[in-house]
Amino acid sequence: MTSDVTAADWAVRQVASVRDDPAGRMALMERCYYGPFGTAPQHLPFRRAAMSFMRWQLRRGVLQPGFADRPGSPWWRAVNERILRDGCEAVGLSGGLPGRSSSPSVHHWLSFVHYPTARAWYRAHNGSVVAGYLGHRDLAEAETEAERFFMNVVLCRVLYSHALVAAPGLSLGRLRPLAPFLGDPRLGMAGVFLQLSRVLPDEYPLRDSVRTYLRGEVGFGRLVDFGVIVPRLQRLYEWSAHELAAPGLLDCVRDGSLVYAWPYEDRNVWQPPETFAVRLARRALPAEGRARQGR
Helix, strand or coil: CCCCCCHHHHHHHHHHCCCCCHHHHHHHHHHHCCCCCCCCCCCHHHHHHHHHHHHHHHHHCCCCCCCCCCCCCHHHHHHHHHHHHHHHHHHHHHCCCCCCCCCHHHHHHHHHHHCCCHHHHHHHHHHHHHHHHHHCHHHHHCCCHHHHHHHHHHHHHHHHHHHHHHCHHHHHHHHHHHHHHHHCCCCHHHHHHCCCCCCCCCCCCCCCCHHHHHHHCCCHHHHHHHHHHHHHHHHHHHHHHHHCCCHHHHHHEECCEECCCCCHHHHHHHCCCCCHHHHHHHHHCCCCCHHHCCC
16 A cells, blocks of 8 residues: 555555456455455454355356456446445555545444444445445346346345344344344354345346246245345335435335335235245244334
8 A cells, every 4th residue: 555545546446456357356355354454353254244245246257347258247246346445445544545434335344444343344334235236226227127136135135134233123023132143244144144046046147037036945045035024124224224324225115115126016026925934934023113123
């Protein structure tokens, strides 16, 4: 690092250097967790969930450059760049480069740098994710129907994982004592909530219909999505918008249905399937009222 550039400019340069190199993007994200001086033992454990999700993106090929034999996704690439840029800027600022946080999401990353807790990590990571989503809705609209559907699934899962740690009553109801353990990004369980490999093939773009992929979602993923998260969607997004200081997030949900680059008229896809396991989950873990959602 040199002090003749601001942290924001330095971050832009770092991201530009790996823009067309998917493996380089992954290496850059990992370096961010080592901090500006190459040693950050308190921060390193938090890379687990982030790197797991990055590996899934690499396997699907969504981060491939546009000139590749199988081009990647302009939307996935843009959202990934936002996370990388925010993380790099926070590293630059904490390492002594001049400037102020260029966005609220960078400020969240700096808070995590100074106080590395699970809640701080989620606020930083999800703040960048949401900023990427909101900033690139036009790119999302150009994706296939199935891809847009799973963009919504990914978003609600990362928000729910955050709520497990920071709002256990909202996320898990009567089982709230288990929530922080299940959502901790330093542990393996958090990766389960972000894992879509059992539903989606490792390829891009998705060519089959949404219904085809939904029929392939069995077991834990279906149980979590339709039995636990869907009944909480509206309150989850309201809580997340406040927690992340991102009011635009409220435009991604309507009457309990997800509408990010998705028409409200097609909200039937969010209706839970009539299976015994899903019905049992909804009865065992009913969504709680607003007054208790953060407890």
